Amino acid sequence: MDTQWPRWEVFKKDTAKKPYQAVGSVHAADADHALLNARNVFVRRPQAVSLWVAPAAVIFSRTAEQLEQGNPLPDVDQSVQQTYQIFRKATHRRSMTFMDHIGQVEAPSPAHALQAAIAQFPDPPALAWWIIPADQIISSGEDREMAAAWFDPAKTKTYKHQSAYGFVSARPQGRRRSGAKDE
Amino acid sequence: MTKINEMTMNDEKQTAEFEARIARGEKIEAGDWMPEAYRKQLIRMISQHAHSEYIGMLPEGKWIPHAPSLRRKMILIAKVQDEAGHGQYLYHAAETLGATREEMMDAFLTGKAKYSSIFNYPSDTWADVGMIGWLVDGAAIRNQTMLAQCSYGPYSRAMVRICAEETFHHKQGKEMVLLYAHGTPKQREMVQDALNRYWWPSLMMLGPHDADSPNTPQLVRWGIKTKTNDEVRQEFIAETAPELLAAGLTIPDPELHFDEESGQWIHGPIDWDEFWQVVRGNGPCNAERLGARRQAHEDGAWVREALNGYAQKALST
Numbered sequence: 001m002d003t004q005w006p007r008w009e010v011f012k013k014d015t016a017k018k019p020y021q022a023v024g025s026v027h028a029a030d031a032d033h034a035l036l037n038a039r040n041v042f043v044r045r046p047q048a049v050s051l052w053v054a055p056a057a058v059i060f061s062r063t064a065e066q067l068e069q070g071n072p073l074p075d076v077d078q079s080v081q082q083t084y085q086i087f088r089k090a091t092h093r094r095s096m097t098f099m100d101h102i103g104q105v106e107a108p109s110p111a112h113a114l115q116a117a118i119a120q121f122p123d124p125p126a127l128a129w130w131i132i133p134a135d136q137i138i139s140s141g142e143d144r145e146m147a148a149a150w151f152d153p154a155k156t157k158t159y160k161h162q163s164a165y166g167f168v169s170a171r172p173q174g175r176r177r178s179g180a181k182d183e
Numbered sequence: 184m185t186k187i188n189e190m191t192m193n194d195e196k197q198t199a200e201f202e203a204r205i206a207r208g209e210k211i212e213a214g215d216w217m218p219e220a221y222r223k224q225l226i227r228m229i230s231q232h233a234h235s236e237y238i239g240m241l242p243e244g245k246w247i248p249h250a251p252s253l254r255r256k257m258i259l260i261a262k263v264q265d266e267a268g269h270g271q272y273l274y275h276a277a278e279t280l281g282a283t284r285e286e287m288m289d290a291f292l293t294g295k296a297k298y299s300s301i302f303n304y305p306s307d308t309w310a311d312v313g314m315i316g317w318l319v320d321g322a323a324i325r326n327q328t329m330l331a332q333c334s335y336g337p338y339s340r341a342m343v344r345i346c347a348e349e350t351f352h353h354k355q356g357k358e359m360v361l362l363y364a365h366g367t368p369k370q371r372e373m374v375q376d377a378l379n380r381y382w383w384p385s386l387m388m389l390g391p392h393d394a395d396s397p398n399t400p401q402l403v404r405w406g407i408k409t410k411t412n413d414e415v416r417q418e419f420i421a422e423t424a425p426e427l428l429a430a431g432l433t434i435p436d437p438e439l440h441f442d443e444e445s446g447q448w449i450h451g452p453i454d455w456d457e458f459w460q461v462v463r464g465n466g467p468c469n470a471e472r473l474g475a476r477r478q479a480h481e482d483g484a485w486v487r488e489a490l491n492g493y494a495q496k497a498l499s500t
Binding site for chain 2: 042162
């Protein structure tokens with residue numbers, strides 16, 4: 001019996017200037033639950049100013065390899081447009097994030113949205129695309145107080161950072177921290 | 184020509200293109216073509232890795248109530264919490280290959296799936312917490328830094344994120360061990376005892392010798408592993424042994440020495456019988472660890488039930 005909750009992809013925005021980036025997924029019953037799980041799993045450390053979640057099932061996903069076979073457009077009513085958020089992966093560089101959010105387009109279907117995105121964002125060439133209906137993405141919110149309550153506690157937990165331990169070495173030239181005195 | 188032959192030829196062509204992509208340093212993403220064996224190996228490796236993160240909470244979690252200071256307690260809670268998070272990153276990566284969370288959890292709890300041998304050793308004293316951080320997390324980071332280069336995008340990204348966090352685990356352990364190594368006679372005795380028990384299992388956890396690791400050549404060719412077990416083990420010893428010795432500790436291997444000519448550390452024979460015993464379920468704590476994991480799963484049933492009730496409501500609206 002399938003008792004899994006749906007999977008939600010999580011997008012984290014590290015600073016006001018950085019784009020939302022795909023960091024991984026969580027299972028959750030609904031969007032609020034997904035946001036809570038996303039915070040616990042992906043924001044145990046700074047930094048974040050906002051999170052988005054979207055049901056994995058609604059994501060229209062294509063890799064460059066898949067697009068070599070073409071991007072067939074469905075026969076749909078062109079007058080019914082909706083907004084799609086566009087995410088792109090453009091580099092094979094070592095990274096802890098996948099897709100970057102690069103913008104949005106209006107289109108009558110996900111495939112049309114992809115076609116528009118390829119035309120609108122040609123550089124750098126994409127290795128993979130995600131097209132997500134804007135109304136399916138739920139945000140942790142722009143409210144500053146809320147954001148502070150969600151994301152600031154991680155900032156004070158400096159002991160979670162390797163930098164808190166300085167240069168630890170047993171060798172004579174190493175500067176050793178004196179460590180806690182209460183042990 | 185029969186249809187099957189055509190399929191095989193097509194498969195060979197796709198495999199050649201796939202291997203060329205990997206040779207060019209490209210990352211394979213969910214949706215890209217991949218050989219079935221690549222997919223299966225990755226699901227096996229990633230889910231085992233995820234289970235290891237989960238089981239890894241147990242030996243250290245046991246010491247949270249007994250931490251000698253508030254600082255050490257906060258550090259240890261954060262570390263154990265990280266391991267749970269790392270399990271989540273990895274289950275996510277395996278899910279991109281079509282494995283489901285339920286299948287993986289089921290294989291884990293029924294004992295069908297393996298996890299790292301190291302977590303089947305007991306954590307007998309508080310000093311073990313430090314030694315686990317320095318040696319076990321140190322060895323894991325060596326392995327994970329290698330896996331961060333992995334050809335499969337989702338696994339590689341999970342590893343990059345995990346390595347960034349795991350460095351803290353390693354450093355807090357090393358800091359603690361060095362503090363005690365220069366501390367009171369009792370503290371020195373505790374860390375030496377921890378080293379005596381954890382040195383060999385730490386070497387073993389990096390896996391069998393290359394000669395006894397038949398999957399390695401294909402895993403290397405497909406860029407799943409970028410180094411062999413012996414190469415990673417050598418890196419680990421080269422990094423760790425000089426510092427343990429400089430701290431005045433004795434490594435429990437009389438044959439261990441640095442060979443100037445080859446530039447390699449030479450170690451004594453590893454007890455692979457012990458390793459395979461532990462892998463097959465007969466280590467000192469296998470039953471206890473899996474029992475604790477199952478108990479935690481059962482104890483959490485009411486939470487899942489409550490959330491399922493909520494989910495039914497949420498999903499039907």
